[in-house]
Amino acid sequence: MRIDMQQFWTEKDFDALDKRQRAQFFNSLSGAKSANLVGTVDGQGQTNLSMVSSCVHLGANPSLMAMIIRPRAVARHTIENLIEMNHWTINHVTAPMVHQAHQTSARYPKEVSEFDAVGLTAEFKNNFVAPFVKESPLQIGLKLVRVVPIIENDTEMVIGEIKQVYFEGAALRQDGSLSINKLGTVAVTGLDHYQSLNHLVRLSYAKPSESLEELTDI
């Protein structure tokens, strides 16, 4: 058990950080983040690919996923494309793709596709409007449900319904879950730190009067 916390910060400490440090600090606080590439296309066929670390599960039925998109004043291609075309893709990032995935966060002009710029492959398949990332072991096609404005800082939460999922069959377990370890998906912490995920323990469904069991199907 830890007995002391050496640092206690409040608003005056936050305000003593410069802008870049402040971004680094607060981006560290949520802990592990998902590492996904979001693929979109506009009506003229111009593709776009962007690194997103804010994808979050909303619910299984209906099957909904959300992500937080930065203010349009700083990054508008993804949000504009997905509103125009009503569809986008989410693609897990693996260790061999980390440098390419991170490079998509550079500010390329609209007429440059990040797929081409970083060397990943845009894959159009099964009549889905938006491009998947061919190199990714888990690819999800979503249809726009709603954009929720977050008025406090001009970000937006985009809610999508999951329409198509492509994945490596070896990762599927009997219970319906996917082994993220078999897929090779990585995590992000802070703004720029890529981390591998290593199995610690899988635990049984918790009930008040029962002890947890460690699941062996990992």
Added chain:
Amino acid sequence: MRIDMQQFWTEKDFDALDKRQRAQFFNSLSGAKSANLVGTVDGQGQTNLSMVSSCVHLGANPSLMAMIIRPRAVARHTIENLIEMNHWTINHVTAPMVHQAHQTSARYPKEVSEFDAVGLTAEFKNNFVAPFVKESPLQIGLKLVRVVPIIENDTEMVIGEIKQVYFEGAALRQDGSLSINKLGTVAVTGLDHYQSLNHLVRLSYAKPSESLEELTDI
């Protein structure tokens, strides 16, 4: 590069899953998730602690964090407490705390504090209304900004402003970021799989015409 994806699922495949498999499958899709314990208290002093894997960074200035809360029909203690008291805490989960953290997801009656039930320590300090988890190496105190209803499935997004942060000083880097590895924070994948985070690479800020550098301050 991967050349085939053995599995391609659409709505008919989703609908072939039973309810539990469906929850497992869709909870796997976002990838890595943060592992946090949310501490609250009601007006009578009854504390509550719940495992939340949906905390997400919203912005650094103002310093905002959000989380998705399940429908009140299935889990109402956390949301009711934080609306009543306007404050809550988010506390990183580490490997030694994983069993206790997971056990908080059991359906305890309102009069039972999960702190007591699982053996974690509620810590009230510096006049903050909600209880921190003493065993956690990163503790965040938040004030309610807004609850956003997600009408599509009766979940809610709770937006909070970060007011207090306690952390182990050794984890702070010069650039303002925190080393999640030094804190020992774990990740969750799917509903029940706890994973350690292991350094792969830290990358420099991406620019269109520059090569990425691997940062040495890890």
